Amino acid sequence: MPLFAVVLGIYLANINAGLQYTWFAMIGAGIASWLVFLIGSTRGGPNPTTLVLAGAAVSALAGALTSAIITSEARTLDSYRFWVVGSAAGRGMEVFWQVLPFIAVGAVLALLAAPGVNLLQLGDDVASSLGLHPTRQKALGILAIMFLCGGAVAGCGPIGFVGLVVPHIARFLVGVDYRWVVPYSALIGTVVLTSADILGRVVAGGAEVQVGIMMALVGGPLFVVLVRRRKSISL
Known part of the structure:
Protein backbone atom coordinates (compact mmCIF):
# COMPACT_ATOMS: atom_id res chain seq x y z
CA MET A 1 0.00 0.00 0.00
CA PRO A 2 2.81 2.56 0.64
CA LEU A 3 4.13 1.82 -2.86
CA PHE A 4 0.66 2.27 -4.33
CA ALA A 5 0.34 5.61 -2.55
CA VAL A 6 3.67 6.76 -4.01
CA VAL A 7 2.67 5.61 -7.49
CA LEU A 8 -0.67 7.41 -7.10
CA GLY A 9 1.21 10.55 -6.04
CA ILE A 10 3.45 10.32 -9.11
CA TYR A 11 0.42 9.80 -11.35
CA LEU A 12 -1.87 12.48 -9.91
CA ALA A 13 0.50 15.06 -8.40
CA ASN A 14 3.72 14.45 -10.36
CA ILE A 15 5.76 14.17 -7.14
CA ASN A 16 9.49 13.73 -7.66
CA ALA A 17 11.23 14.50 -4.34
CA GLY A 18 12.17 12.28 -1.43
CA LEU A 19 10.19 14.25 1.16
CA GLN A 20 7.08 14.11 -1.02
CA TYR A 21 7.52 10.36 -1.40
CA THR A 22 7.68 10.06 2.38
CA TRP A 23 4.36 11.79 3.00
CA PHE A 24 2.53 9.72 0.40
CA ALA A 25 4.12 6.50 1.66
CA MET A 26 3.11 7.37 5.24
CA ILE A 27 -0.50 7.92 4.20
CA GLY A 28 -0.50 4.62 2.32
CA ALA A 29 1.00 2.76 5.30
CA GLY A 30 -1.60 4.26 7.63
CA ILE A 31 -4.52 3.32 5.38
CA ALA A 32 -3.14 -0.20 4.92
CA SER A 33 -2.69 -0.67 8.68
CA TRP A 34 -6.21 0.54 9.37
CA LEU A 35 -7.69 -1.77 6.72
CA VAL A 36 -5.75 -4.78 8.01
CA PHE A 37 -6.91 -4.17 11.59
CA LEU A 38 -10.48 -3.52 10.41
CA ILE A 39 -10.67 -6.66 8.27
CA GLY A 40 -8.54 -8.92 10.44
CA SER A 41 -9.93 -8.13 13.89
CA THR A 42 -12.49 -10.52 15.31
CA ARG A 43 -14.91 -9.80 18.13
CA GLY A 44 -12.26 -10.79 20.64
CA GLY A 45 -9.62 -8.55 19.09
CA PRO A 46 -6.86 -9.00 16.51
CA ASN A 47 -6.22 -12.60 15.52
CA PRO A 48 -2.84 -13.58 14.01
CA THR A 49 -4.41 -15.77 11.33
CA THR A 50 -6.99 -13.23 10.19
CA LEU A 51 -4.44 -10.40 10.31
CA VAL A 52 -2.09 -12.31 7.99
CA LEU A 53 -4.95 -13.09 5.59
CA ALA A 54 -6.17 -9.49 5.73
CA GLY A 55 -2.64 -8.26 5.04
CA ALA A 56 -2.39 -10.54 2.00
CA ALA A 57 -5.74 -9.30 0.71
CA VAL A 58 -4.83 -5.63 1.15
CA SER A 59 -1.44 -6.19 -0.52
CA ALA A 60 -3.12 -7.93 -3.46
CA LEU A 61 -5.59 -5.07 -3.84
CA ALA A 62 -2.82 -2.47 -3.71
CA GLY A 63 -0.78 -4.45 -6.24
CA ALA A 64 -3.72 -4.64 -8.63
CA LEU A 65 -4.39 -0.91 -8.37
CA THR A 66 -0.70 -0.16 -8.86
CA SER A 67 -0.59 -2.30 -11.99
CA ALA A 68 -3.67 -0.55 -13.33
CA ILE A 69 -1.95 2.83 -13.02
CA ILE A 70 1.49 1.95 -14.37
CA THR A 71 0.11 0.12 -17.39
CA SER A 72 -1.88 3.17 -18.41
CA GLU A 73 0.79 5.87 -18.10
CA ALA A 74 4.39 5.57 -19.35
CA ARG A 75 5.80 8.38 -17.18
CA THR A 76 4.56 6.73 -14.00
CA LEU A 77 5.98 3.39 -15.17
CA ASP A 78 9.45 4.93 -15.54
CA SER A 79 9.38 6.18 -11.95
CA TYR A 80 7.82 2.95 -10.71
CA ARG A 81 10.78 0.91 -11.98
CA PHE A 82 12.95 2.65 -9.40
CA TRP A 83 10.66 1.73 -6.52
CA VAL A 84 9.37 -1.74 -7.30
CA VAL A 85 12.62 -3.64 -6.63
CA GLY A 86 13.77 -1.93 -3.45
CA SER A 87 17.41 -1.02 -3.07
CA ALA A 88 19.84 0.58 -0.64
CA ALA A 89 22.30 1.42 -3.41
CA GLY A 90 22.71 4.96 -4.65
CA ARG A 91 20.99 6.54 -1.66
CA GLY A 92 23.06 9.52 -0.59
CA MET A 93 23.12 11.22 2.79
CA GLU A 94 20.48 13.68 1.63
CA VAL A 95 17.98 10.79 1.52
CA PHE A 96 19.07 9.68 5.00
CA TRP A 97 18.51 13.12 6.50
CA GLN A 98 15.13 13.45 4.79
CA VAL A 99 13.70 10.23 6.21
CA LEU A 100 15.52 10.26 9.58
CA PRO A 101 12.92 12.43 11.41
CA PHE A 102 10.11 10.11 10.33
CA ILE A 103 12.03 6.98 11.33
CA ALA A 104 12.98 8.51 14.70
CA VAL A 105 9.39 9.50 15.51
CA GLY A 106 8.14 6.08 14.43
CA ALA A 107 10.72 4.31 16.61
CA VAL A 108 9.70 6.32 19.68
CA LEU A 109 6.01 5.64 19.05
CA ALA A 110 6.71 1.91 18.58
CA LEU A 111 8.56 1.73 21.90
CA LEU A 112 5.72 3.57 23.63
CA ALA A 113 3.16 1.21 22.09
CA ALA A 114 5.05 -1.98 23.01
CA PRO A 115 3.68 -2.46 26.59
CA GLY A 116 0.11 -2.04 25.35
CA VAL A 117 0.64 -4.62 22.60
CA ASN A 118 1.44 -7.16 25.31
CA LEU A 119 -2.02 -6.61 26.76
CA LEU A 120 -3.72 -6.65 23.35
CA GLN A 121 -2.41 -10.19 22.87
CA LEU A 122 -4.86 -11.22 25.61
CA GLY A 123 -7.81 -9.86 23.62
CA ASP A 124 -9.65 -6.55 23.67
CA ASP A 125 -11.98 -7.50 26.54
CA VAL A 126 -9.18 -8.60 28.86
CA ALA A 127 -7.05 -5.59 27.90
CA SER A 128 -9.96 -3.25 28.69
CA SER A 129 -10.49 -4.90 32.06
CA LEU A 130 -6.82 -4.24 32.84
CA GLY A 131 -7.20 -0.52 32.15
CA LEU A 132 -6.04 -0.35 28.51
CA HIS A 133 -8.02 1.52 25.87
CA PRO A 134 -7.76 -0.85 22.86
CA THR A 135 -8.80 1.71 20.24
CA ARG A 136 -6.25 4.25 21.40
CA GLN A 137 -3.57 1.57 21.60
CA LYS A 138 -4.27 0.43 18.04
CA ALA A 139 -4.24 4.03 16.84
CA LEU A 140 -0.81 4.51 18.44
CA GLY A 141 0.44 1.35 16.73
CA ILE A 142 -0.91 2.43 13.35
CA LEU A 143 0.73 5.84 13.78
CA ALA A 144 4.07 4.14 14.49
CA ILE A 145 3.64 1.97 11.39
CA MET A 146 2.87 5.05 9.30
CA PHE A 147 6.10 6.80 10.25
CA LEU A 148 8.34 3.71 10.08
CA CYS A 149 6.98 2.20 6.86
CA GLY A 150 6.53 5.56 5.19
CA GLY A 151 10.12 6.61 5.89
CA ALA A 152 11.57 3.23 4.90
CA VAL A 153 9.65 2.94 1.63
CA ALA A 154 10.40 6.54 0.69
CA GLY A 155 14.10 5.99 1.29
CA CYS A 156 14.68 2.54 -0.22
CA GLY A 157 11.50 1.43 -1.95
CA PRO A 158 9.54 -1.68 -0.94
Missing part, protein backbone atom coordinates in the same frame (compact mmCIF):
# COMPACT_ATOMS: atom_id res chain seq x y z
CA ILE A 159 11.76 -4.43 0.49
CA GLY A 160 9.71 -7.49 1.26
CA PHE A 161 9.96 -10.10 4.02
CA VAL A 162 11.75 -7.81 6.50
CA GLY A 163 8.54 -7.21 8.43
CA LEU A 164 7.44 -10.84 8.08
CA VAL A 165 10.66 -12.57 9.11
CA VAL A 166 12.53 -10.28 11.50
CA PRO A 167 9.91 -9.92 14.28
CA HIS A 168 9.54 -13.70 14.49
CA ILE A 169 13.29 -14.13 14.80
CA ALA A 170 13.19 -11.57 17.62
CA ARG A 171 10.32 -13.43 19.31
CA PHE A 172 12.27 -16.67 19.05
CA LEU A 173 15.22 -15.02 20.82
CA VAL A 174 13.55 -12.90 23.50
CA GLY A 175 10.01 -14.27 23.87
CA VAL A 176 6.69 -12.51 23.36
CA ASP A 177 7.32 -9.39 25.46
CA TYR A 178 7.11 -6.58 22.90
CA ARG A 179 9.13 -4.26 25.11
CA TRP A 180 12.04 -6.45 23.97
CA VAL A 181 10.71 -7.59 20.61
CA VAL A 182 10.53 -4.04 19.21
CA PRO A 183 14.16 -2.96 19.89
CA TYR A 184 15.52 -6.40 19.00
CA SER A 185 13.57 -6.31 15.73
CA ALA A 186 15.21 -2.99 14.86
CA LEU A 187 18.66 -4.44 15.55
CA ILE A 188 18.05 -7.76 13.78
CA GLY A 189 16.40 -6.01 10.83
CA THR A 190 19.49 -3.86 10.37
CA VAL A 191 21.74 -6.92 10.41
CA VAL A 192 19.53 -8.92 8.05
CA LEU A 193 19.10 -6.10 5.53
CA THR A 194 22.81 -5.23 5.55
CA SER A 195 23.74 -8.89 5.14
CA ALA A 196 21.34 -9.28 2.21
CA ASP A 197 22.76 -6.15 0.58
CA ILE A 198 26.35 -7.40 0.95
CA LEU A 199 25.37 -10.85 -0.33
CA GLY A 200 23.73 -9.28 -3.37
CA ARG A 201 26.95 -7.44 -4.19
CA VAL A 202 29.08 -10.58 -3.76
CA VAL A 203 27.09 -13.21 -5.66
CA ALA A 204 26.77 -11.10 -8.80
CA GLY A 205 30.49 -10.47 -9.21
CA GLY A 206 30.97 -7.06 -10.79
CA ALA A 207 27.21 -6.42 -10.95
CA GLU A 208 24.71 -6.21 -8.11
CA VAL A 209 21.54 -8.04 -7.14
CA GLN A 210 19.18 -5.52 -5.54
CA VAL A 211 18.57 -6.05 -1.83
CA GLY A 212 14.82 -6.36 -2.41
CA ILE A 213 15.44 -9.39 -4.64
CA MET A 214 17.89 -10.93 -2.16
CA MET A 215 15.41 -10.52 0.69
CA ALA A 216 12.76 -12.32 -1.36
CA LEU A 217 15.16 -15.16 -2.21
CA VAL A 218 16.33 -15.57 1.39
CA GLY A 219 13.27 -14.37 3.29
CA GLY A 220 10.72 -16.52 1.47
CA PRO A 221 12.18 -19.92 2.47
CA LEU A 222 13.04 -18.60 5.93
CA PHE A 223 9.47 -17.48 6.48
CA VAL A 224 8.23 -20.94 5.50
CA VAL A 225 10.58 -22.45 8.09
CA LEU A 226 9.31 -20.04 10.75
CA VAL A 227 5.69 -20.88 9.94
CA ARG A 228 6.46 -24.57 10.24
CA ARG A 229 7.98 -24.06 13.68
CA ARG A 230 4.91 -23.72 15.87
CA LYS A 231 7.06 -22.58 18.79
CA SER A 232 8.35 -19.60 16.82
CA ILE A 233 5.11 -18.41 15.30
CA SER A 234 1.50 -19.24 16.00
CA LEU A 235 -0.83 -19.05 13.00
Whole structure:
Protein backbone atom coordinates (compact mmCIF):
# COMPACT_ATOMS: atom_id res chain seq x y z
CA MET A 1 0.00 0.00 0.00
CA PRO A 2 2.81 2.56 0.64
CA LEU A 3 4.13 1.82 -2.86
CA PHE A 4 0.66 2.27 -4.33
CA ALA A 5 0.34 5.61 -2.55
CA VAL A 6 3.67 6.76 -4.01
CA VAL A 7 2.67 5.61 -7.49
CA LEU A 8 -0.67 7.41 -7.10
CA GLY A 9 1.21 10.55 -6.04
CA ILE A 10 3.45 10.32 -9.11
CA TYR A 11 0.42 9.80 -11.35
CA LEU A 12 -1.87 12.48 -9.91
CA ALA A 13 0.50 15.06 -8.40
CA ASN A 14 3.72 14.45 -10.36
CA ILE A 15 5.76 14.17 -7.14
CA ASN A 16 9.49 13.73 -7.66
CA ALA A 17 11.23 14.50 -4.34
CA GLY A 18 12.17 12.28 -1.43
CA LEU A 19 10.19 14.25 1.16
CA GLN A 20 7.08 14.11 -1.02
CA TYR A 21 7.52 10.36 -1.40
CA THR A 22 7.68 10.06 2.38
CA TRP A 23 4.36 11.79 3.00
CA PHE A 24 2.53 9.72 0.40
CA ALA A 25 4.12 6.50 1.66
CA MET A 26 3.11 7.37 5.24
CA ILE A 27 -0.50 7.92 4.20
CA GLY A 28 -0.50 4.62 2.32
CA ALA A 29 1.00 2.76 5.30
CA GLY A 30 -1.60 4.26 7.63
CA ILE A 31 -4.52 3.32 5.38
CA ALA A 32 -3.14 -0.20 4.92
CA SER A 33 -2.69 -0.67 8.68
CA TRP A 34 -6.21 0.54 9.37
CA LEU A 35 -7.69 -1.77 6.72
CA VAL A 36 -5.75 -4.78 8.01
CA PHE A 37 -6.91 -4.17 11.59
CA LEU A 38 -10.48 -3.52 10.41
CA ILE A 39 -10.67 -6.66 8.27
CA GLY A 40 -8.54 -8.92 10.44
CA SER A 41 -9.93 -8.13 13.89
CA THR A 42 -12.49 -10.52 15.31
CA ARG A 43 -14.91 -9.80 18.13
CA GLY A 44 -12.26 -10.79 20.64
CA GLY A 45 -9.62 -8.55 19.09
CA PRO A 46 -6.86 -9.00 16.51
CA ASN A 47 -6.22 -12.60 15.52
CA PRO A 48 -2.84 -13.58 14.01
CA THR A 49 -4.41 -15.77 11.33
CA THR A 50 -6.99 -13.23 10.19
CA LEU A 51 -4.44 -10.40 10.31
CA VAL A 52 -2.09 -12.31 7.99
CA LEU A 53 -4.95 -13.09 5.59
CA ALA A 54 -6.17 -9.49 5.73
CA GLY A 55 -2.64 -8.26 5.04
CA ALA A 56 -2.39 -10.54 2.00
CA ALA A 57 -5.74 -9.30 0.71
CA VAL A 58 -4.83 -5.63 1.15
CA SER A 59 -1.44 -6.19 -0.52
CA ALA A 60 -3.12 -7.93 -3.46
CA LEU A 61 -5.59 -5.07 -3.84
CA ALA A 62 -2.82 -2.47 -3.71
CA GLY A 63 -0.78 -4.45 -6.24
CA ALA A 64 -3.72 -4.64 -8.63
CA LEU A 65 -4.39 -0.91 -8.37
CA THR A 66 -0.70 -0.16 -8.86
CA SER A 67 -0.59 -2.30 -11.99
CA ALA A 68 -3.67 -0.55 -13.33
CA ILE A 69 -1.95 2.83 -13.02
CA ILE A 70 1.49 1.95 -14.37
CA THR A 71 0.11 0.12 -17.39
CA SER A 72 -1.88 3.17 -18.41
CA GLU A 73 0.79 5.87 -18.10
CA ALA A 74 4.39 5.57 -19.35
CA ARG A 75 5.80 8.38 -17.18
CA THR A 76 4.56 6.73 -14.00
CA LEU A 77 5.98 3.39 -15.17
CA ASP A 78 9.45 4.93 -15.54
CA SER A 79 9.38 6.18 -11.95
CA TYR A 80 7.82 2.95 -10.71
CA ARG A 81 10.78 0.91 -11.98
CA PHE A 82 12.95 2.65 -9.40
CA TRP A 83 10.66 1.73 -6.52
CA VAL A 84 9.37 -1.74 -7.30
CA VAL A 85 12.62 -3.64 -6.63
CA GLY A 86 13.77 -1.93 -3.45
CA SER A 87 17.41 -1.02 -3.07
CA ALA A 88 19.84 0.58 -0.64
CA ALA A 89 22.30 1.42 -3.41
CA GLY A 90 22.71 4.96 -4.65
CA ARG A 91 20.99 6.54 -1.66
CA GLY A 92 23.06 9.52 -0.59
CA MET A 93 23.12 11.22 2.79
CA GLU A 94 20.48 13.68 1.63
CA VAL A 95 17.98 10.79 1.52
CA PHE A 96 19.07 9.68 5.00
CA TRP A 97 18.51 13.12 6.50
CA GLN A 98 15.13 13.45 4.79
CA VAL A 99 13.70 10.23 6.21
CA LEU A 100 15.52 10.26 9.58
CA PRO A 101 12.92 12.43 11.41
CA PHE A 102 10.11 10.11 10.33
CA ILE A 103 12.03 6.98 11.33
CA ALA A 104 12.98 8.51 14.70
CA VAL A 105 9.39 9.50 15.51
CA GLY A 106 8.14 6.08 14.43
CA ALA A 107 10.72 4.31 16.61
CA VAL A 108 9.70 6.32 19.68
CA LEU A 109 6.01 5.64 19.05
CA ALA A 110 6.71 1.91 18.58
CA LEU A 111 8.56 1.73 21.90
CA LEU A 112 5.72 3.57 23.63
CA ALA A 113 3.16 1.21 22.09
CA ALA A 114 5.05 -1.98 23.01
CA PRO A 115 3.68 -2.46 26.59
CA GLY A 116 0.11 -2.04 25.35
CA VAL A 117 0.64 -4.62 22.60
CA ASN A 118 1.44 -7.16 25.31
CA LEU A 119 -2.02 -6.61 26.76
CA LEU A 120 -3.72 -6.65 23.35
CA GLN A 121 -2.41 -10.19 22.87
CA LEU A 122 -4.86 -11.22 25.61
CA GLY A 123 -7.81 -9.86 23.62
CA ASP A 124 -9.65 -6.55 23.67
CA ASP A 125 -11.98 -7.50 26.54
CA VAL A 126 -9.18 -8.60 28.86
CA ALA A 127 -7.05 -5.59 27.90
CA SER A 128 -9.96 -3.25 28.69
CA SER A 129 -10.49 -4.90 32.06
CA LEU A 130 -6.82 -4.24 32.84
CA GLY A 131 -7.20 -0.52 32.15
CA LEU A 132 -6.04 -0.35 28.51
CA HIS A 133 -8.02 1.52 25.87
CA PRO A 134 -7.76 -0.85 22.86
CA THR A 135 -8.80 1.71 20.24
CA ARG A 136 -6.25 4.25 21.40
CA GLN A 137 -3.57 1.57 21.60
CA LYS A 138 -4.27 0.43 18.04
CA ALA A 139 -4.24 4.03 16.84
CA LEU A 140 -0.81 4.51 18.44
CA GLY A 141 0.44 1.35 16.73
CA ILE A 142 -0.91 2.43 13.35
CA LEU A 143 0.73 5.84 13.78
CA ALA A 144 4.07 4.14 14.49
CA ILE A 145 3.64 1.97 11.39
CA MET A 146 2.87 5.05 9.30
CA PHE A 147 6.10 6.80 10.25
CA LEU A 148 8.34 3.71 10.08
CA CYS A 149 6.98 2.20 6.86
CA GLY A 150 6.53 5.56 5.19
CA GLY A 151 10.12 6.61 5.89
CA ALA A 152 11.57 3.23 4.90
CA VAL A 153 9.65 2.94 1.63
CA ALA A 154 10.40 6.54 0.69
CA GLY A 155 14.10 5.99 1.29
CA CYS A 156 14.68 2.54 -0.22
CA GLY A 157 11.50 1.43 -1.95
CA PRO A 158 9.54 -1.68 -0.94
CA ILE A 159 11.76 -4.43 0.49
CA GLY A 160 9.71 -7.49 1.26
CA PHE A 161 9.96 -10.10 4.02
CA VAL A 162 11.75 -7.81 6.50
CA GLY A 163 8.54 -7.21 8.43
CA LEU A 164 7.44 -10.84 8.08
CA VAL A 165 10.66 -12.57 9.11
CA VAL A 166 12.53 -10.28 11.50
CA PRO A 167 9.91 -9.92 14.28
CA HIS A 168 9.54 -13.70 14.49
CA ILE A 169 13.29 -14.13 14.80
CA ALA A 170 13.19 -11.57 17.62
CA ARG A 171 10.32 -13.43 19.31
CA PHE A 172 12.27 -16.67 19.05
CA LEU A 173 15.22 -15.02 20.82
CA VAL A 174 13.55 -12.90 23.50
CA GLY A 175 10.01 -14.27 23.87
CA VAL A 176 6.69 -12.51 23.36
CA ASP A 177 7.32 -9.39 25.46
CA TYR A 178 7.11 -6.58 22.90
CA ARG A 179 9.13 -4.26 25.11
CA TRP A 180 12.04 -6.45 23.97
CA VAL A 181 10.71 -7.59 20.61
CA VAL A 182 10.53 -4.04 19.21
CA PRO A 183 14.16 -2.96 19.89
CA TYR A 184 15.52 -6.40 19.00
CA SER A 185 13.57 -6.31 15.73
CA ALA A 186 15.21 -2.99 14.86
CA LEU A 187 18.66 -4.44 15.55
CA ILE A 188 18.05 -7.76 13.78
CA GLY A 189 16.40 -6.01 10.83
CA THR A 190 19.49 -3.86 10.37
CA VAL A 191 21.74 -6.92 10.41
CA VAL A 192 19.53 -8.92 8.05
CA LEU A 193 19.10 -6.10 5.53
CA THR A 194 22.81 -5.23 5.55
CA SER A 195 23.74 -8.89 5.14
CA ALA A 196 21.34 -9.28 2.21
CA ASP A 197 22.76 -6.15 0.58
CA ILE A 198 26.35 -7.40 0.95
CA LEU A 199 25.37 -10.85 -0.33
CA GLY A 200 23.73 -9.28 -3.37
CA ARG A 201 26.95 -7.44 -4.19
CA VAL A 202 29.08 -10.58 -3.76
CA VAL A 203 27.09 -13.21 -5.66
CA ALA A 204 26.77 -11.10 -8.80
CA GLY A 205 30.49 -10.47 -9.21
CA GLY A 206 30.97 -7.06 -10.79
CA ALA A 207 27.21 -6.42 -10.95
CA GLU A 208 24.71 -6.21 -8.11
CA VAL A 209 21.54 -8.04 -7.14
CA GLN A 210 19.18 -5.52 -5.54
CA VAL A 211 18.57 -6.05 -1.83
CA GLY A 212 14.82 -6.36 -2.41
CA ILE A 213 15.44 -9.39 -4.64
CA MET A 214 17.89 -10.93 -2.16
CA MET A 215 15.41 -10.52 0.69
CA ALA A 216 12.76 -12.32 -1.36
CA LEU A 217 15.16 -15.16 -2.21
CA VAL A 218 16.33 -15.57 1.39
CA GLY A 219 13.27 -14.37 3.29
CA GLY A 220 10.72 -16.52 1.47
CA PRO A 221 12.18 -19.92 2.47
CA LEU A 222 13.04 -18.60 5.93
CA PHE A 223 9.47 -17.48 6.48
CA VAL A 224 8.23 -20.94 5.50
CA VAL A 225 10.58 -22.45 8.09
CA LEU A 226 9.31 -20.04 10.75
CA VAL A 227 5.69 -20.88 9.94
CA ARG A 228 6.46 -24.57 10.24
CA ARG A 229 7.98 -24.06 13.68
CA ARG A 230 4.91 -23.72 15.87
CA LYS A 231 7.06 -22.58 18.79
CA SER A 232 8.35 -19.60 16.82
CA ILE A 233 5.11 -18.41 15.30
CA SER A 234 1.50 -19.24 16.00
CA LEU A 235 -0.83 -19.05 13.00
